[in-house]
Amino acid sequence: MVRLCTSVTMVQSNLGTYLADNFKEFLMNYAAVGCTGEDWQWEPFYTKGKGIDPTCENAQDGTRYWG
Numbered sequence: 920m921v922r923l924c925t926s927v928t929m930v931q932s933n934l935g936t937y938l939a940d941n942f943k944e945f946l947m948n949y950a951a952v953g954c955t956g957e958d959w960q961w962e963p964f965y966t967k968g969k970g971i972d973p974t975c976e977n978a979q980d981g982t983r984y985w986g
Contacts, residue, residue, distance in 0.1 A: 936970075937970050938970040945971065948970065948972065952973050952981070
């Protein structure tokens, strides 16, 4: 069983947010930013129109930091 643990406020604030063109792209981008959990954890890697963006500045900084 998979459980999504997030607050109602977070779900409502990101409901309908574009994350990727398809499921494969979503998984690849999500994995590239470290499979963050709840909404507030992936929001720093979100770019409007691109969704979860492993090429954004925050993701690049994290890659340099974590190696």
